[in-house]
Amino acid sequence: MSEITLDPETWSCPAPVRERPRIVMGHGGGGALSAELVRDIFAPAYGGEALAGMGDAAALTLGGVRLAFSTDTFVVRPLFFPGGSIGDLAVNGTVNDLAMTGARAAYLSCGFVLEEGVELEVVDRVAKALGAAARAAGVEVATGDTKVVEAGHGDGIFINTAGIGLIPAGVDLRPQRVVPGDVVIVSGGIGVHGVAIMSVREGLEFGVELESDCAALGSLVEAMLAVTPDLHVLRDPTRGGLAAALNEIAAASGTGVVLRERDLPVPPAVANACAILGLDPMYVANEGKLVAFVPRESADAVLAAMRAHPLGAGAAIIGEAVEEHPGMVVARTPLGGTRVVDLPIGEQLPRIC
């Protein structure tokens, strides 16, 4: 037994030694811990009006022109995975963030952090993948930077991209425009990117043959806006999956969201992998899907336009915005029950993008 020494000044116990709070993996997961970091540290330090929008990209006016501006850093492991690579993600991730404002990406910046000792051939393969993805998305890499850190102080290759693009006139996509009655549409099968990454991670091979859905969504968004510029909000459900995207929209819009679970498009390979691993596909990351809140009167036409596009062939109506339970997402189960779909705390699997 250890003896407790009372402080002779106060005759009380000394304050317990507390561990200083530290960064944990979940802070990078796109869930509640990430939101906490933004709310408690980043927003008070330098948050302005644009950052407060808290969307995937900022919508700005500069020189009288409406611009979207966004950034993402990519730390995915492994660098190459079925259906893509960190180079593809670095382009498509930022292009998609811009697309969620309705903007077609025009220019990207590209910042590499390379770890000493990485083979030049690997850098070359990543750069070529990045170039091919940029050409496919119709975006130009306009400016770049390269830093090198000592072996053991990085992890092969990290890539940051930032992007800018023009927001078309009449387009105003943000959660605040969501109203009860809006129809929720997802552009295709969910959870594919996350499961593809898991399938190649050390210790997590489970025989599932699945390629990442990593793709640039700019042309799909254009096809949707051609039906009506009056879409209410778009979001690409990456880290934290569909659950995180819908919770963010519900919280920012102040409406409730009801999903019908049986209408969720979950590819069989994703369903199997999630069953084996005990995961919920709604929380698994996507890199080539979007979720849209669309006015009821346009929903059928928008859905048809999505299904006519190669990246929206699997589009489905999965639910709606409601007046009840504002800020909360609930799912109706196939058996007629309901369950709350919470914001995830962190990410189920770190470093998937």
Added chain:
Amino acid sequence: MSEITLDPETWSCPAPVRERPRIVMGHGGGGALSAELVRDIFAPAYGGEALAGMGDAAALTLGGVRLAFSTDTFVVRPLFFPGGSIGDLAVNGTVNDLAMTGARAAYLSCGFVLEEGVELEVVDRVAKALGAAARAAGVEVATGDTKVVEAGHGDGIFINTAGIGLIPAGVDLRPQRVVPGDVVIVSGGIGVHGVAIMSVREGLEFGVELESDCAALGSLVEAMLAVTPDLHVLRDPTRGGLAAALNEIAAASGTGVVLRERDLPVPPAVANACAILGLDPMYVANEGKLVAFVPRESADAVLAAMRAHPLGAGAAIIGEAVEEHPGMVVARTPLGGTRVVDLPIGEQLPRIC
């Protein structure tokens, strides 16, 4: 003695086993190795017209508006140093790249890569420094992203910023506009940032009390452009120092550059530290200085405007552009000789920004 076995097909020696080429620290140094990486890997993979400009920032036209767009990743060690921190650098580095096109920075993106285990208090201090630097520079952080990597796969905090700003009408700053006769002006004492970092690095303390010159140069550039919009080129001599900046301009402009060594403003503390360490101040990084190529007829007025500005109080004319030795930088020594000022291979001290 080892025996050599000839290949029975050709009766010649087998090809030697070569080590695969790998990334070395110098690839991040802003010198010849960095240029090689861009020329051999990045430019062929995704280099377009804007990237080919090879300036600190790209000058673009988007929606009829002339924009500057730039990015930099910051991996400096230590995170806090005399006169600044990684947060200050992350703002000022990108703001200055934009300023070198004549643009006043309007918006920044900010991407953090945090290492698991970093204390939240350290993240908070860095974020606050970043916010204060942004307010001082008059730029808004509009969009951000945070990733976390496992302990041992990062190094505390890396920050990428990208920035956009408007380029004023009539301003066209690029090396191709340099002509023989242009006067070369530097805005103040050189080598201060690099020496300040060295002074706190483990094993390199040598008792020099010097604060980094880290500062945002937007208002200095505005004061210079108020004299004449017809400046020819500006460059902030960061990694690789003044030598790298002048070599890049000489190479891109196809003119020669002659410096007068005795006119170079080198603060005594920098001169002493460089003498001890065997460094040349011309190769040491700056984070709050610029070098300008100015038409001869405007040089005195521009110099006066610079000296009237707090960030240009130590401005000096240090040389000129010449027809001789195109693409080459030479220095006239105090004893009347000349020496070639080469492009550095890498950086003398890694991770200074």
